[in-house]
Amino acid sequence: MAQRDMSVDPADRSDERHVDPNRTDEARLVGRTPVADAMSALLSRPDEIMLEIGATGELLVARLRAVIAALLLLLPLANALGGGTLRSTLVGLAGAVLINLFAQIWLPLARRSRRYRWLPFATSAFDVTATSAVLIVLAFNDVPAGLNSMVVWCGYLLAILLTALRGDGRTTLVAGALALAQYGALAAFALLTTAPEQLISSEHGIVTWSTQLQRLLLLGMGTLVTAVIVYRMQRLVEMSGTDGLTRLPNRTWLLHRIPRLLRAAREEGGSLTLALINLDHFKRVNDEAGHHVGDRVLRHVVSVLRDSAEPGEWLVRLGGEEFVLVMRKPIGTAWERVDALRRLVASRPFEVDRGADFIRVTFSAGLAGYPAEGLDLSALLGRADQRLQEAKREGRNRVIARDG
Ligand SMILES: Nc1nc2c(ncn2[C@@H]2O[C@H](COP(=O)(O)OP(=O)(O)OP(=O)(O)O)[C@@H](O)[C@H]2O)c(=O)[nH]1
Numbered sequence: 001m002a003q004r005d006m007s008v009d010p011a012d013r014s015d016e017r018h019v020d021p022n023r024t025d026e027a028r029l030v031g032r033t034p035v036a037d038a039m040s041a042l043l044s045r046p047d048e049i050m051l052e053i054g055a056t057g058e059l060l061v062a063r064l065r066a067v068i069a070a071l072l073l074l075l076p077l078a079n080a081l082g083g084g085t086l087r088s089t090l091v092g093l094a095g096a097v098l099i100n101l102f103a104q105i106w107l108p109l110a111r112r113s114r115r116y117r118w119l120p121f122a123t124s125a126f127d128v129t130a131t132s133a134v135l136i137v138l139a140f141n142d143v144p145a146g147l148n149s150m151v152v153w154c155g156y157l158l159a160i161l162l163t164a165l166r167g168d169g170r171t172t173l174v175a176g177a178l179a180l181a182q183y184g185a186l187a188a189f190a191l192l193t194t195a196p197e198q199l200i201s202s203e204h205g206i207v208t209w210s211t212q213l214q215r216l217l218l219l220g221m222g223t224l225v226t227a228v229i230v231y232r233m234q235r236l237v238e239m240s241g242t243d244g245l246t247r248l249p250n251r252t253w254l255l256h257r258i259p260r261l262l263r264a265a266r267e268e269g270g271s272l273t274l275a276l277i278n279l280d281h282f283k284r285v286n287d288e289a290g291h292h293v294g295d296r297v298l299r300h301v302v303s304v305l306r307d308s309a310e311p312g313e314w315l316v317r318l319g320g321e322e323f324v325l326v327m328r329k330p331i332g333t334a335w336e337r338v339d340a341l342r343r344l345v346a347s348r349p350f351e352v353d354r355g356a357d358f359i360r361v362t363f364s365a366g367l368a369g370y371p372a373e374g375l376d377l378s379a380l381l382g383r384a385d386q387r388l389q390e391a392k393r394e395g396r397n398r399v400i401a402r403d404g
Contacts, residue, residue, distance in 0.1 A: 042169025057165030062110035069103035124175040131155030144204035176223025187212040273334035276384035279321035280396040331369035335401040364391035367401040
């Protein structure tokens with residue numbers, strides 16, 4: 001029961017480890033520049049929500065690619081109608097058919113892209129390499145036709161920009177690096193091995209080191225801009241999945257994460273238990289000590305729970321003074337675990353000011369086990385809530401894992 005409690009022995013205070021989660025986050029960033037922080041975020045695996053968004057982005061890109069590939073079939077036709085040679089029409093047709101073939105291979109894979117972690121890397125590498133291949137074909141007989149082709153070269157920029165839809169900075173950096181390496185190698189090879197008179201074309205202009213370096217610079221800038229977009233998207237999504245007060249994952253995070261946790265438990269034949277935790281008489285804390293102190297009490301409880309977190313556990317703030325603890329444990333072991341946490345929280349009163357009042361906090365919890373007591377989040381939360389209400393009715397400060 002949350003109550004003003006002046007009777008706690010001051011010696012107990014030393015035991016209290018009040019960690020402000022916001023301060024912990026800031027401390028983690030101390031000594032790191034924003035650029036280093038952004039780089040490390042871009043090089044890491046995105047979080048669950050971002051991966052989910054990235055998977056739908058991959059499907060969107062796959063559909064776009066299929067449409068663009070189908071349109072590419074019109075180019076050899078236009079070439080033939082425009083008086084192009086039979087050879088150039090056939091080469092163009094073969095290229096367009098090949099790109100369509102790959103586009104049709106990526107499409108069904110993209111529908112299940114969460115299964116294939118390599119897919120965004122493979123498809124963006126394909127997009128970049130397909131652009132290089134077309135440029136090589138164009139440059140084969142007429143170097144300026146390939147190296148000065150703005151339309152085909154934009155394929156690189158498109159490939160890099162589309163990685164933003166995958167929401168994974170690593171894909172953007174790989175696509176950008178690959179485009180720079182492939183185009184850089186193509187341009188350098190052509191400039192070093194081609195006779196100067198063949199670098200001049202009345203139709204396609206002059207190929208020079210300076211124009212090619214400008215294009216490489218543009219590719220670098222395109223990669224940088226896309227990486228910044230991805231970074232911003234990741235931060236916004238992170239904010240939408242994080243509770244601002246406690247820095248815990250929030251309901252949105254849980255909604256995205258739980259299907260995967262349930263699926264993993266099903267496939268591995270493991271157990272999963274969900275505990276709905278609700279602080280007791282929290283309204284009194286707000287009424288007696290103020291809303292601001294109530295906020296600090298919430299952070300205090302979270303820090304106690306966080307400090308004793310075990311692997312295979314996820315603590316989420318559902319809202320208000322209600323939390324969910326997901327545990328990879330059968331319901332019996334989970335009950336023991338949550339009851340131990342209940343005793344721990346009850347034994348760590350919150351010190352309002354150094355040497356001043358203490359506020360004792362307790363919680364009640366109801367548990368539900370997957371799959372026996374529910375197959376999805378809503379069913380599990382419903383069952384856990386019934387037991388939580390039972391715990392409240394029975395006097396609070398208790399954990400219930402079975403129906404009464
Ligand atoms: N300080 C603070 N209070 C919050 C926050 N979110 C919800 N609350 C308060 O939490 C209190 C919840 O009150 P009740 O739902 O009546 O529950 P309770 O007083 O804990 O009583 P029982 O759950 O029945 O033990 C309300 O006063 C809310 O205003 C928050 O972020 N900060």
